[in-house]
Amino acid sequence: MTVLQRPLTPPIYNRMVVDMEAILTDKRADAVFGALADATRRDILARAMGGDLGISELAAPYPMSFAAVQKHVAVLERAGLVRKRVDGRRRVVTTDIEGLRNARVVLDHYEQLWRGRVARMHGLLAEEDLPAGHLDDPADDPAG
Amino acid sequence: MSTVDITKDLPNATLVVSSVFSASPERVWRLWADPRQLERWWGPDPYPATVVDHDLRPGGHVAYHMTGPEGDQHKGYWRVIEVEPPRRLVFEDGFADDSGAPNDDLPVSRAEVTIEAVDDTRTRMTLTSVYDTTAALEVVLGMGMEEGIRTAFEQILGLLAEG
Numbered sequence: 001m002t003v004l005q006r007p008l009t010p011p012i013y014n015r016m017v018v019d020m021e022a023i024l025t026d027k028r029a030d031a032v033f034g035a036l037a038d039a040t041r042r043d044i045l046a047r048a049m050g051g052d053l054g055i056s057e058l059a060a061p062y063p064m065s066f067a068a069v070q071k072h073v074a075v076l077e078r079a080g081l082v083r084k085r086v087d088g089r090r091r092v093v094t095t096d097i098e099g100l101r102n103a104r105v106v107l108d109h110y111e112q113l114w115r116g117r118v119a120r121m122h123g124l125l126a127e128e129d130l131p132a133g134h135l136d137d138p139a140d141d142p143a144g
Numbered sequence: 145m146s147t148v149d150i151t152k153d154l155p156n157a158t159l160v161v162s163s164v165f166s167a168s169p170e171r172v173w174r175l176w177a178d179p180r181q182l183e184r185w186w187g188p189d190p191y192p193a194t195v196v197d198h199d200l201r202p203g204g205h206v207a208y209h210m211t212g213p214e215g216d217q218h219k220g221y222w223r224v225i226e227v228e229p230p231r232r233l234v235f236e237d238g239f240a241d242d243s244g245a246p247n248d249d250l251p252v253s254r255a256e257v258t259i260e261a262v263d264d265t266r267t268r269m270t271l272t273s274v275y276d277t278t279a280a281l282e283v284v285l286g287m288g289m290e291e292g293i294r295t296a297f298e299q300i301l302g303l304l305a306e307g
Contacts, residue, residue, distance in 0.1 A: 114161045118148045120185035
């Protein structure tokens with residue numbers, strides 16, 4: 001990863017910092033889980049799988065205003081869980097399965113982080129095995 | 145050989161990391177309990193960690209920062225929940241803002257470390273880490289759904305599982 005660009009705008013900066021932080025600062029993962037936390041939105045998500053319902057058709061079964069349903073769809077859209085497209089006079093909502101994959105990215109990331117950590121733990125212990133002496137009081141070189 | 149077993153449980157947002165070390169439980173414990181040891185493995189590669197506060201008691205606080213190649217600092221903290229040397233450590237792991245105060249905008253994870261002797265020379269360390277907010281996915285899995293919808297979700301979950 002390059003270390004060149006000096007004046008970093010926040011989004012780019014976020015991508016460059018420790019991977020972990022970058023992914024977590026990426027609000028998308030949070031947005032996905034936040035969006036999934038609501039029953040109506042989960043229902044919309046399930047019904048929009050077919051990919052050809054307009055917002056008004058989606059809204060019909062719910063005992064709430066059209067505007068309220070629109071708001072739910074907007075939350076799902078921001079989370080990357082649905083896409084909207086215009087079809088004539090209709091605004092068609094389609095579930096985006098890719099969006100759900102984001103949830104997985106967070107765990108994948110942590111997996112990599114912990115693989116690294118455990119490898120370094122092993123490295124530390126192996127290092128100690130080499131000389132006959134112990135490093136009970138670390139006279140070893142300071143980290144980093 | 146250092147092997148690591150990793151199990152990911154997406155619906156429960158849980159990661160289980162397990163590895164066997166050629167060392168005593170006490171020695172493995174020290175990787176966590178000695179801040180100088182901790183800072184040698186906690187930070188990912190170009191971001192070494194510096195532990196500035198390390199109070200490993202229930203309710204205690206561990207504060208650290210990781211320093212990037214450009215001198216950029218990223219602060220984090222643990223809130224210590226359970227401590228049982230040399231066998232068990234439970235803490236919350238979160239990000240901190242520049243002042244070192246917990247940053248509640250970023251997810252907190254809960255880590256449970258268990259350390260147990262396998263035999264006279266080997267010790268297994270298991271870390272179970274549960275990540276925030278993902279509970280929502282569990283709800284998705286657990287909710288009752290009519291068959292068609294369930295199938296659709298199962299397809300999604302299959303996709304998720306195959307990575």
